[in-house]
Amino acid sequence: MRTISENRCFGGVQGVYAHKSDATDCEMTFGLFLPAEAEEEQVPVLWYLSGLTCTHENAMTKAGAQKWAAEAGIALVFPDTSPRGDGVADDPAYDLGKGAGFYVNATEAPWAPHYRMWDYITDDLPRVLFSAFPLAEDAQSITGHSMGGHGALTIAMSFPGRFRSVSAFAPIAHPTASDWGRKQLGAYLGPDAAKWAPHDATLLMRKRGFDGPVLVDQGGSDQFLDLLKPEALAEAMAASRQNGTFRIQKGYDHSYFFVSTFMESHVAFHADALLA
């Protein structure tokens, strides 16, 4: 692992690090905010998974999460959204290939050799983080925006007991029924829709739900509402009697202005679970 930068931030440190990933078989970059408490003890950790076109940098610089995480004494992890590098397959469309890993392990050509973001987030990066930094493995929560909200919800529901709470900002909520999903899951996992189901938050919510609290915020004026399909997830949460809250935020769009507006509330929600 190598350090790209470390900057003092709200009494803690905002770092950017790169490491060779076994999962994606390329160098990966991530951001990690450590609050001041990390100088003395292990701290709880909140994962933030980003959306389409993002790198580790978008949320780190635009979501405004560090202030609230510093106040709560919580670390923030900002992973990249896909494998990177010259030898990595890509597509001219912004919603496939680099910047659009969709948090799955691709099985299909040309994606299979590097597009293993599920393993990267759930296995590879945790191993790096918990061995190199003072992070409490038994105090993790996860959130994300758009494609990252999809990743946060599907990963949280697939690893019962690992995350104490999950939240999402405008998640891609029902990808098996959306052009933000069918195209990518088809490309990465092949045409058999049965293989897509474990990567659909609405289907997972109907089937098993999440064992802790869930918080979802969705902008009422989001330009991608037709692709995100929030109503499917809201219905599934109600049908499975999920402990949680689904909020429509009137007038807000899909941008980081929306994410940063509600970040304080999401960090407070996770702090309740992480510091209990």
Ligand SMILES: N[C@@H](CCC(=O)N[C@@H](CS)C(=O)NCC(=O)O)C(=O)O
């Ligand atoms: N830019 C794309 C939309 C992609 C988009 O809105 N990405 C969101 C996540 S799904 C994002 O966070 N973009 C980066 C940013 O706002 O910093 C388009 O051409 O329609």
